[in-house]
Amino acid sequence: QQQVKQSPQSLIVQKGGISIINCAYENTAFDYFPWYQQFPGKGPALLIAIRPDVSEKKEGRFTISFNKSAKQFSLHIMDSQPGDSATYFCAAIHSNFNKFYFGSGTKLNVKP
Amino acid sequence: NAGVTQTPKFQVLKTGQSMTLQCAQDMNHNSMYWYRQDPGMGLRLIYYSASEGTTDKGEVPNGYNVSRLNKREFSLRLESAAPSQTSVYFCASNDFAGGMNTEAFFGQGTRLTVV
Numbered sequence: 001q002q003q004v005k006q007s008p009q010s011l012i013v014q015k016g017g018i019s020i021i022n023c024a025y026e027n028t029a030f031d032y033f034p035w036y037q038q039f040p041g042k043g044p045a046l047l048i049a050i051r052p053d054v055s056e057k058k059e060g061r062f063t064i065s066f067n068k069s070a071k072q073f074s075l076h077i078m079d080s081q082p083g084d085s086a087t088y089f090c091a092a093i094h095s096n097f098n099k100f101y102f103g104s105g106t107k108l109n110v111k112p
Numbered sequence: 113n114a115g116v117t118q119t120p121k122f123q124v125l126k127t128g129q130s131m132t133l134q135c136a137q138d139m140n141h142n143s144m145y146w147y148r149q150d151p152g153m154g155l156r157l158i159y160y161s162a163s164e165g166t167t168d169k170g171e172v173p174n175g176y177n178v179s180r181l182n183k184r185e186f187s188l189r190l191e192s193a194a195p196s197q198t199s200v201y202f203c204a205s206n207d208f209a210g211g212m213n214t215e216a217f218f219g220q221g222t223r224l225t226v227v
Binding site: 006009034036041042043044045046049089098099100101102103104105 | 116143145147152153154155156157160162170202204208215216217218219220221
Protein backbone atom coordinates (compact mmCIF):
# COMPACT_ATOMS: atom_id res chain seq x y z
CA GLN A 1 0.00 0.00 0.00
CA GLN A 2 1.51 3.27 -1.11
CA GLN A 3 1.64 5.68 1.80
CA VAL A 4 2.22 8.77 -0.34
CA LYS A 5 0.69 9.27 -3.78
CA GLN A 6 2.35 11.73 -6.13
CA SER A 7 1.21 13.24 -9.42
CA PRO A 8 1.87 13.85 -12.21
CA GLN A 9 4.49 11.29 -13.18
CA SER A 10 6.01 13.73 -15.67
CA LEU A 11 5.62 17.41 -16.36
CA ILE A 12 6.74 19.70 -19.16
CA VAL A 13 6.77 23.43 -18.48
CA GLN A 14 8.00 26.36 -20.50
CA LYS A 15 10.75 28.54 -19.08
CA GLY A 16 9.21 31.16 -16.82
CA GLY A 17 6.10 29.11 -16.15
CA ILE A 18 4.83 27.60 -12.90
CA SER A 19 5.45 23.93 -12.13
CA ILE A 20 3.02 22.26 -9.74
CA ILE A 21 3.47 18.80 -8.26
CA ASN A 22 0.89 17.28 -5.93
CA CYS A 23 1.07 14.69 -3.17
CA ALA A 24 -1.55 13.07 -0.96
CA TYR A 25 -1.18 10.92 2.13
CA GLU A 26 -3.45 8.81 4.32
CA ASN A 27 -1.71 8.51 7.67
CA THR A 28 -2.68 11.52 9.79
CA ALA A 29 0.21 10.74 12.13
CA PHE A 30 2.71 12.03 9.54
CA ASP A 31 4.16 15.29 10.78
CA TYR A 32 7.04 16.20 8.50
CA PHE A 33 6.79 16.61 4.74
CA PRO A 34 10.00 17.18 2.77
CA TRP A 35 10.54 17.53 -0.94
CA TYR A 36 13.65 16.10 -2.53
CA GLN A 37 15.24 17.04 -5.86
CA GLN A 38 17.25 14.53 -7.86
CA PHE A 39 19.43 15.24 -10.89
CA PRO A 40 20.40 12.40 -13.26
CA GLY A 41 23.13 10.22 -11.82
CA LYS A 42 22.89 11.82 -8.38
CA GLY A 43 21.22 10.99 -5.12
CA PRO A 44 18.16 12.96 -3.96
CA ALA A 45 18.83 16.14 -2.00
CA LEU A 46 16.52 18.05 0.31
CA LEU A 47 14.86 20.99 -1.43
CA ILE A 48 12.32 22.29 1.07
CA ALA A 49 10.23 20.86 3.91
CA ILE A 50 7.16 21.75 5.93
CA ARG A 51 5.50 20.73 9.19
CA PRO A 52 1.69 20.61 9.38
CA ASP A 53 1.40 23.54 11.78
CA VAL A 54 1.79 25.95 8.83
CA SER A 55 -0.13 26.07 5.55
CA GLU A 56 2.65 27.43 3.37
CA LYS A 57 6.42 27.68 3.28
CA LYS A 58 8.39 29.61 0.71
CA GLU A 59 12.08 29.49 -0.09
CA GLY A 60 13.03 31.55 -3.10
CA ARG A 61 11.10 30.29 -6.13
CA PHE A 62 9.96 27.13 -4.31
CA THR A 63 6.78 27.02 -2.23
CA ILE A 64 5.08 24.18 -0.37
CA SER A 65 1.35 24.48 0.14
CA PHE A 66 -0.11 22.23 2.81
CA ASN A 67 -3.77 21.33 3.32
CA LYS A 68 -4.07 19.33 6.52
CA SER A 69 -7.81 18.66 6.27
CA ALA A 70 -7.48 17.30 2.73
CA LYS A 71 -4.24 15.47 3.57
CA GLN A 72 -2.56 16.98 0.56
CA PHE A 73 0.53 19.04 -0.08
CA SER A 74 2.05 20.46 -3.20
CA LEU A 75 5.26 21.96 -4.53
CA HIS A 76 5.09 25.09 -6.65
CA ILE A 77 8.10 26.22 -8.64
CA MET A 78 7.67 29.80 -9.81
CA ASP A 79 9.52 31.18 -12.83
CA SER A 80 10.68 27.67 -13.72
CA GLN A 81 14.15 27.46 -15.26
CA PRO A 82 15.84 24.78 -17.40
CA GLY A 83 18.16 24.17 -14.44
CA ASP A 84 15.13 23.03 -12.45
CA SER A 85 14.77 20.03 -14.77
CA ALA A 86 15.06 17.08 -12.41
CA THR A 87 13.01 14.43 -10.67
CA TYR A 88 11.13 15.60 -7.60
CA PHE A 89 10.02 13.37 -4.74
CA CYS A 90 7.65 14.23 -1.95
CA ALA A 91 7.93 12.35 1.31
CA ALA A 92 6.18 11.97 4.63
CA ILE A 93 7.55 11.01 8.02
CA HIS A 94 6.16 10.30 11.45
CA SER A 95 8.43 11.84 14.06
CA ASN A 96 8.20 8.78 16.29
CA PHE A 97 9.62 6.51 13.61
CA ASN A 98 12.61 6.52 11.32
CA LYS A 99 10.97 5.73 8.02
CA PHE A 100 10.71 8.16 5.14
CA TYR A 101 7.80 7.27 2.85
CA PHE A 102 8.43 8.63 -0.64
CA GLY A 103 6.08 9.38 -3.49
CA SER A 104 6.70 7.81 -6.88
CA GLY A 105 8.46 10.89 -8.25
CA THR A 106 7.78 13.53 -10.91
CA LYS A 107 10.15 14.10 -13.78
CA LEU A 108 10.12 17.80 -14.59
CA ASN A 109 11.38 19.11 -17.92
CA VAL A 110 11.58 22.87 -18.29
CA LYS A 111 11.80 23.87 -21.94
CA PRO A 112 13.99 26.88 -22.80
CA ASN B 113 33.19 16.64 3.77
CA ALA B 114 32.22 13.42 1.96
CA GLY B 115 28.71 12.92 3.42
CA VAL B 116 27.40 9.50 2.38
CA THR B 117 29.72 7.34 0.29
CA GLN B 118 28.56 4.25 -1.56
CA THR B 119 30.66 1.62 -3.30
CA PRO B 120 30.65 0.40 -5.97
CA LYS B 121 28.97 2.89 -8.33
CA PHE B 122 28.21 0.29 -10.97
CA GLN B 123 27.98 -3.50 -10.86
CA VAL B 124 26.86 -6.27 -13.17
CA LEU B 125 26.03 -9.62 -11.62
CA LYS B 126 24.97 -12.96 -13.01
CA THR B 127 21.82 -14.53 -11.62
CA GLY B 128 22.65 -16.39 -8.43
CA GLN B 129 25.80 -14.47 -7.62
CA SER B 130 26.15 -12.65 -4.32
CA MET B 131 27.53 -9.24 -3.50
CA THR B 132 27.64 -6.62 -0.80
CA LEU B 133 26.95 -2.93 -1.31
CA GLN B 134 28.92 -0.73 1.05
CA CYS B 135 27.82 2.54 2.60
CA ALA B 136 29.62 4.86 4.98
CA GLN B 137 28.67 8.25 6.39
CA ASP B 138 30.87 10.77 8.15
CA MET B 139 28.17 12.96 9.70
CA ASN B 140 27.87 10.99 12.94
CA HIS B 141 24.24 10.17 12.14
CA ASN B 142 22.36 7.60 14.16
CA SER B 143 20.03 6.33 11.44
CA MET B 144 20.90 4.78 8.11
CA TYR B 145 18.72 3.48 5.29
CA TRP B 146 18.85 1.46 2.09
CA TYR B 147 16.45 2.31 -0.73
CA ARG B 148 15.98 1.01 -4.22
CA GLN B 149 14.79 3.24 -7.04
CA ASP B 150 12.89 1.84 -10.00
CA PRO B 151 11.14 3.77 -12.78
CA GLY B 152 7.64 4.81 -11.74
CA MET B 153 8.08 3.29 -8.28
CA GLY B 154 9.90 6.06 -6.52
CA LEU B 155 12.20 5.22 -3.62
CA ARG B 156 11.26 2.10 -1.73
CA LEU B 157 12.77 1.33 1.65
CA ILE B 158 14.57 -2.02 1.84
CA TYR B 159 16.01 -1.93 5.36
CA TYR B 160 16.87 0.68 7.88
CA SER B 161 18.91 0.98 11.04
CA ALA B 162 17.62 3.37 13.67
CA SER B 163 20.86 3.20 15.61
CA GLU B 164 24.04 1.20 15.85
CA GLY B 165 23.22 -2.41 16.60
CA THR B 166 19.64 -2.33 15.33
CA THR B 167 18.14 -3.11 11.94
CA ASP B 168 14.58 -3.43 10.72
CA LYS B 169 12.75 -4.34 7.55
CA GLY B 170 11.28 -1.76 5.23
CA GLU B 171 8.78 -2.17 2.42
CA VAL B 172 10.75 -4.56 0.17
CA PRO B 173 13.22 -6.61 2.28
CA ASN B 174 12.93 -9.97 0.53
CA GLY B 175 16.19 -11.13 -1.03
CA TYR B 176 18.34 -8.74 1.00
CA ASN B 177 20.23 -8.72 4.26
CA VAL B 178 21.92 -5.85 6.05
CA SER B 179 24.63 -5.30 8.62
CA ARG B 180 25.16 -2.19 10.71
CA LEU B 181 28.86 -2.71 11.18
CA ASN B 182 29.35 0.37 13.36
CA LYS B 183 27.88 3.86 13.57
CA ARG B 184 29.45 4.86 10.24
CA GLU B 185 28.82 1.82 8.07
CA PHE B 186 25.70 0.04 6.85
CA SER B 187 26.03 -2.67 4.22
CA LEU B 188 23.43 -4.35 2.01
CA ARG B 189 23.94 -7.93 0.86
CA LEU B 190 22.32 -9.80 -1.97
CA GLU B 191 22.81 -13.49 -1.27
CA SER B 192 21.55 -14.81 -4.59
CA ALA B 193 20.94 -12.06 -7.10
CA ALA B 194 17.86 -12.15 -9.32
CA PRO B 195 17.00 -10.05 -12.39
CA SER B 196 14.19 -8.44 -10.35
CA GLN B 197 16.90 -6.87 -8.20
CA THR B 198 18.19 -4.84 -11.12
CA SER B 199 17.82 -1.31 -9.78
CA VAL B 200 19.59 1.76 -8.50
CA TYR B 201 20.35 1.45 -4.80
CA PHE B 202 20.69 4.44 -2.51
CA CYS B 203 22.02 4.62 1.00
CA ALA B 204 20.91 7.49 3.22
CA SER B 205 21.49 8.70 6.74
CA ASN B 206 20.01 11.16 9.18
CA ASP B 207 19.62 11.90 12.82
CA PHE B 208 16.60 10.96 14.82
CA ALA B 209 16.60 12.26 18.34
CA GLY B 210 13.97 13.61 20.67
CA GLY B 211 11.19 12.42 18.38
CA MET B 212 12.39 14.64 15.55
CA ASN B 213 13.62 13.53 12.15
CA THR B 214 16.20 15.66 10.42
CA GLU B 215 17.18 15.95 6.77
CA ALA B 216 18.18 12.69 5.13
CA PHE B 217 21.42 12.76 3.14
CA PHE B 218 21.76 10.37 0.22
CA GLY B 219 24.74 8.76 -1.42
CA GLN B 220 25.35 8.87 -5.17
CA GLY B 221 23.79 5.47 -5.73
CA THR B 222 24.86 2.05 -7.00
CA ARG B 223 23.52 1.00 -10.37
CA LEU B 224 23.13 -2.78 -10.26
CA THR B 225 22.28 -4.95 -13.23
CA VAL B 226 21.55 -8.65 -12.80
CA VAL B 227 21.70 -10.67 -16.01
